[in-house]
Amino acid sequence: GERLDFRASKQRLLVVANRLPVSAVRHGEDSWQLEMSVGGLVTALLGVKEFDTRWIGWAGVNVPDEIGQKALAKALDEKRCIPVFLDEEVVHQYYNGYCNNILWPLFHYIGLPQEDRLATTRSFQSQFDAYKKANQLFADVVNEHYEEGDVVWCHDYHLMFLPKCLKERNSKMKVGWFLHTPFPSSEIHRMLPSRLELLRSVLAADLVGFHTYDYARHFVSACTRILGLEGTPEGVEDQGKLTRIAAFPVGIDSERFIKALELPEVQDHMKVLKQRFAGRKVMLGVDRLDMIKGIPQKILAFEKFLEENPNWRNKVVLLQIAVPTRTDVPEYQKLTSQVHEIVGRINGRFGSLTAVPIHHLDRSLDFHELCALYAVTDVALVTSLRDGMNLVSYEYVACQESKKGVLILSEFAGAAQSLGAGAILVNPWNVTEVAYSIGYALNMPADEREKRHHHNFKHVISHTAQEWAATFVSELNVTIVEAQLRTRQ
Numbered sequence: 459g460e461r462l463d464f465r466a467s468k469q470r471l472l473v474v475a476n477r478l479p480v481s482a483v484r485h486g487e488d489s490w491q492l493e494m495s496v497g498g499l500v501t502a503l504l505g506v507k508e509f510d511t512r513w514i515g516w517a518g519v520n521v522p523d524e525i526g527q528k529a530l531a532k533a534l535d536e537k538r539c540i541p542v543f544l545d546e547e548v549v550h551q552y553y554n555g556y557c558n559n560i561l562w563p564l565f566h567y568i569g570l571p572q573e574d575r576l577a578t579t580r581s582f583q584s585q586f587d588a589y590k591k592a593n594q595l596f597a598d599v600v601n602e603h604y605e606e607g608d609v610v611w612c613h614d615y616h617l618m619f620l621p622k623c624l625k626e627r628n629s630k631m632k633v634g635w636f637l638h639t640p641f642p643s644s645e646i647h648r649m650l651p652s653r654l655e656l657l658r659s660v661l662a663a664d665l666v667g668f669h670t671y672d673y674a675r676h677f678v679s680a681c682t683r684i685l686g687l688e689g690t691p692e693g694v695e696d697q698g699k700l701t702r703i704a705a706f707p708v709g710i711d712s713e714r715f716i717k718a719l720e721l722p723e724v725q726d727h728m729k730v731l732k733q734r735f736a737g738r739k740v741m742l743g744v745d746r747l748d749m750i751k752g753i754p755q756k757i758l759a760f761e762k763f764l765e766e767n768p769n770w771r772n773k774v775v776l777l778q779i780a781v782p783t784r785t786d787v788p789e790y791q792k793l794t795s796q797v798h799e800i801v802g803r804i805n806g807r808f809g810s811l812t813a814v815p816i817h818h819l820d821r822s823l824d825f826h827e828l829c830a831l832y833a834v835t836d837v838a839l840v841t842s843l844r845d846g847m848n849l850v851s852y853e854y855v856a857c858q859e860s861k862k863g864v865l866i867l868s869e870f871a872g873a874a875q876s877l878g879a880g881a882i883l884v885n886p887w888n889v890t891e892v893a894y895s896i897g898y899a900l901n902m903p904a905d906e907r908e909k910r911h912h913h914n915f916k917h918v919i920s921h922t923a924q925e926w927a928a929t930f931v932s933e934l935n936v937t938i939v940e941a942q943l944r945t946r947q
């Protein structure tokens with residue numbers, strides 16, 4: 459039948475995510491500086507333009523006093539952001555604990571924390587309680603700002619409890635939930651002590667979205683096997699209520715990157731980089747310093763390549779830009795020292811008085827520097843052990859129209875399903891295979907590079923963040939109309 463399309467009018471959209479697009483730094487009692495937040499979720503949602511959007515989330519900072527809270531809310535209001543204030547203890551138990559020490563590693567197949575297993579088991583319940591409490595606080599703020607007809611779009615593993623909280627407050631609210639990470643096999647999800655409650659809460663949403671068809675299928679089979687519900691091609695049915703479940707692969711605002719390459723600032727950065735690395739091939743890694751990104755594996759593969767190809771030593775350099783993230787979580791601290799140790803060893807082994815094979819930076823780059831790096835490098839290395847989508851790979855492709863560099867991409871990133879045709883796909887655990895692929899990429903003839911790049915470029919410019927959001931919201935509207943029709947019948 460006819461498809462309803464709500465895209466024409468500017469619909470009010472409340473985006474709810476743990477992380478706001480800006481994070482706050484305090485400068486005085488009532489003075490705040492706002493900095494761009496880093497991460498795939500923020501990148502995707504910044505590309506969403508056609509709605510009348512308000513963003514509800516945490517500003518990444520503890521603000522215990524009322525003066526500070528008021529001043530911050532005012533500063534954020536100019537960016538159409540609404541803060542959720544979480545106290546230090548909640549952040550510790552909910553964000554560092556339940557979200558980033560339990561859900562994140564589990565959803566990426568790393569498993570539950572191994573060390574100190576008993577302590578983790580004991581603190582599990584209090585962390586889950588904090589998680590639920592934090593989700594209730596988000597629900598309070600949504601409720602306060604909700605107007606009839608708004609679409610409420612909840613994001614990511616931090617807020618799996620939110621759809622239920624919202625529907626309990628107002629059953630008419632249009633609620634969507636989207637997961638930016640993989641949803642793991644039901645055999646993995648089963649390990650979670652809170653497996654039932656989380657699934658049930660997500661099912662309270664009207665529409666549930668994932669990056670890939672596989673993640674959606676895993677979710678449906680978790681509902682079937684763990685909750686005993688019926689899964690249909692449309693979604694999951696519980697006592698006559700259908701929750702729609704589907705895949706909506708995200709993209710980037712590709713035009714923003716393509717246009718940026720013309721800016722004089724970006725061109726200047728490009729010139730400097732080209733001079734600096736003249737005569738050498740340059741490989742690039744850009745990641746949050748996260749255990750899922752396979753950074754140690756990537757560097758070890760590069761070492762193997764240098765070991766086996768003495769003729770390439772001094773002729774190739776790896777730039778690894780790794781922005782520190784979630785630094786209060788012990789696993790992340792360990793990873794930082796591990797990466798530093800490996801980089802130091804390899805530079806000691808293959809460096810000379812004037813050059814080292816790996817430049818490792820623990821920082822983020824601003825947008826212009828990042829675009830310049832994407833544009834001038836010969837190979838990008840994305841070796842995630844698991845990754846919901848991975849937008850760095852999209853950004854690299856968007857910036858390579860003139861150079862036609864090679865993307866080496868983990869088969870365990872969601873992006874492998876969309877950029878697989880043009881990228882060299884690798885198993886990041888197989889250091890021999892990645893080392894071989896590095897050689898293959900560096901030696902690839904121009905016509906093959908061009909063909910591969912063209913494939914991926916076409917995809918990146920036609921599957922944008924704008925399109926992703928429009929499709930999700932439109933589908934959510936349709937789902938609700940269909941549900942109303944069903945109940946009238």
Ligand code: ADP
Nearest residue numbers: 497498501745746779781821822823848849850
């Ligand atoms: P994740 O969602 O796990 O953070 P993605 O690859 O999907 O991974 O998205 C990461 C986003 O963060 C991209 O938009 C990328 O440009 C940005 N980013 C990651 N690392 C850095 C860095 N070191 N400097 C600047 N931006 C970064």
Ligand code: G6P
Nearest residue numbers: 477496497498499614638639784
């Ligand atoms: C991933 C998650 C996002 C998160 C981002 C950065 O992209 O899916 O939800 O915002 O990483 O992590 P952080 O903990 O700093 O928000």
